[in-house]
Amino acid sequence: MDRNLFSSSIGKKVIVAVSGAFLMSFLIVHLAINLTLIIDDTGLLFNSAAHFMATNPIIKIVEPILALGFAIHILYTIILTLQNMRSRPVRYARQDLSGASSWASRNMFILGGLVLTFLVMHLFHFFIKMKYTGDPLLDVKVMIDGELVKNGYLLVSSFFKDFLVYSIIYIVGAIFLGLHLVHGFWSAFQSLGLCNKIWLSRLQTVAVVFAAIMALGFSIIPIYFIIFF
Amino acid sequence: MATDNILKNLILKVWRQASPKDKGKFVTYTIQNVSTGSSFFEMLDLLNDDLIRKGDEPVAFDHDCREGICGTCSLFINGKPHGPDNLITTCQLHMRKFKEGETITIEPWRSAAFPVMKDLIVDRNAFEKIIQAGGFVSVNTGGIPDANAIPIAHDAAEESMDAAQCIGCGACVAACKNASAMLFVAAKVSHLALLPQGKTEATRRAKAMVAKMDELGFGNCTNTGACEAECPKGISIANIARLNREFLVAKFQD
Numbered sequence: 093m094d095r096n097l098f099s100s101s102i103g104k105k106v107i108v109a110v111s112g113a114f115l116m117s118f119l120i121v122h123l124a125i126n127l128t129l130i131i132d133d134t135g136l137l138f139n140s141a142a143h144f145m146a147t148n149p150i151i152k153i154v155e156p157i158l159a160l161g162f163a164i165h166i167l168y169t170i171i172l173t174l175q176n177m178r179s180r181p182v183r184y185a186r187q188d189l190s191g192a193s194s195w196a197s198r199n200m201f202i203l204g205g206l207v208l209t210f211l212v213m214h215l216f217h218f219f220i221k222m223k224y225t226g227d228p229l230l231d232v233k234v235m236i237d238g239e240l241v242k243n244g245y246l247l248v249s250s251f252f253k254d255f256l257v258y259s260i261i262y263i264v265g266a267i268f269l270g271l272h273l274v275h276g277f278w279s280a281f282q283s284l285g286l287c288n289k290i291w292l293s294r295l296q297t298v299a300v301v302f303a304a305i306m307a308l309g310f311s312i313i314p315i316y317f318i319i320f321f
Numbered sequence: 322m323a324t325d326n327i328l329k330n331l332i333l334k335v336w337r338q339a340s341p342k343d344k345g346k347f348v349t350y351t352i353q354n355v356s357t358g359s360s361f362f363e364m365l366d367l368l369n370d371d372l373i374r375k376g377d378e379p380v381a382f383d384h385d386c387r388e389g390i391c392g393t394c395s396l397f398i399n400g401k402p403h404g405p406d407n408l409i410t411t412c413q414l415h416m417r418k419f420k421e422g423e424t425i426t427i428e429p430w431r432s433a434a435f436p437v438m439k440d441l442i443v444d445r446n447a448f449e450k451i452i453q454a455g456g457f458v459s460v461n462t463g464g465i466p467d468a469n470a471i472p473i474a475h476d477a478a479e480e481s482m483d484a485a486q487c488i489g490c491g492a493c494v495a496a497c498k499n500a501s502a503m504l505f506v507a508a509k510v511s512h513l514a515l516l517p518q519g520k521t522e523a524t525r526r527a528k529a530m531v532a533k534m535d536e537l538g539f540g541n542c543t544n545t546g547a548c549e550a551e552c553p554k555g556i557s558i559a560n561i562a563r564l565n566r567e568f569l570v571a572k573f574q575d
């Protein structure tokens with residue numbers, strides 16, 4: 093393999109596409125686990141899943157890789173975006189791209205930045221508490237497989253029940269993520285060359301479905317707790 | 322048949338720049354009594370006629386065939402390359418697309434790789450350099466082969482010809498928010514890679530042309546698709562996927 097690959101424009105796009113695809117596969121697992129929050133009101137299902145994720149050795153290996161995936165995705169999109177800003181030193185006085193390209197495709201960096209802002213906040217809400225700092229709600233321990241484990245369900249469900257503002261922020265965050273993916277999903281295939289005239293429209297349709305599942309799936313959780321509790 | 326109307330008054334906001342080093346600025350002109358049946362260039366010809374009579378410098382703009390086949394004309398009109406109509410070049414644009422009293426903004430293509438030479442004329446030699454890097458089939462001497470000696474599947478020929486429609490006007494670069502030349506390079510790589518004559522050099526070609534494209538300061542593609550939407554020949558971004566594929570295969574072989 094040619095080592096210059098990743099300094100070329102297409103090579104850098106491949107890095108963005110592969111890291112983006114990896115992050116999307118993470119999102120699928122993340123959503124599947126989170127949906128147990130609304131499937132089982134006793135919290136047993138979610139706590140078992142969370143306990144499994146916290147103790148499974150494979151997940152322990154995947155966690156830093158995931159962080160690296162985010163870092164690489166963000167680093168390379170920043171490099172690409174900065175280069176792209178230099179490619180048109182004199183701007184147009186009047187430019188109309190509304191009919192030629194989708195809004196999401198033109199605002200991937202802004203959408204990504206909003207997703208990142210949300211992500212950092214989100215880590216402080218749950219991940220950091222569960223893993224490092226702890227929280228009184230987590231100490232209301234529950235029994236799973238004969239073992240007393242942290243009550244993540246209580247932490248998450250109380251969070252959405254008690255803070256309407258955060259629930260709304262989570263819904264908006266999910267929408268931003270959906271918009272990022274409505275373009276990102278099929279764009280990743282295109283960047284990797286896994287597309288042709290027939291699959292272009294098919295992948296764009298699948299992208300809409302995938303993005304909708306992600307946006308609706310993640311926002312249905314706060315909506316559920318607002319409505320039913 | 323629709324009859325032509327007369328646009329009594331039009332306001333033109335035109336980019337004027339004396340030389341590549343000049344800063345350049347917009348100058349506003351008014352023009353009277355333009356037939357909707359006339360072409361955009363005929364309207365500019367009227368403007369220049371006016372300017373010359375007044376002893377002013379006429380507006381410089383590129384044009385040659387004036388029938389949409391040479392790719393010489395450009396112009397970013399009211400926010401779009403080749404103006405408001407689809408699947409046409411500026412030389413095919415008619416004044417019936419404009420309204421009475423409208424302000425028409427006319428700018429040159431904007432890209433670091435296409436420096437402005439004068440007024441609305443940009444230097445598109447960067448495209449030439451990309452072609453020189455590999456957009457050809459090497460032919461050594463020998464007799465002329467029979468046209469039907471090499472079998473070519475009909476759909477491959479069609480797809481190749483679709484890509485070969487590219488006239489190298491640069492509207493893709495002008496339209497792209499990243500000023501990327503990917504659609505141009507993809508069209509040039511595709512129309513050759515799809516045919517047996519071009520296939521032999523496909524990997525070297527993709528590498529050389531992409532390297533040249535990157536070197537010349539075009540932006541990176543983010544798959545927004547504006548290039549296809551604004552391409553006067555409607556060249557599909559599926560060609561960009563093919564270019565990515567050709568390029569990656571070539572790089573992984575090294």
Ligand code: HEM
Pocket residue numbers: 105106108109110111112113115116119165166169170172173200201202203204205207208272275276277279280281283284541542543544
């Ligand atoms: C869960 C989080 C994320 C997922 C699943 C994701 C996924 C994707 C995917 C699949 C693509 C398409 C890749 C391509 O066009 O080849 C993409 C592009 C992009 N992402 Fe993300 N992304 C995420 C977070 C972020 C973040 C935090 C940023 C912050 C800067 C970001 C910025 C971008 C940009 C700017 C692009 C367009 C780059 C280009 O087309 O050249 N993304 N993303």
Ligand code: FES
Pocket residue numbers: 383384385386387388389390391392393394410411412413
């Ligand atoms: S002048 Fe030849 S394409 Fe417009």
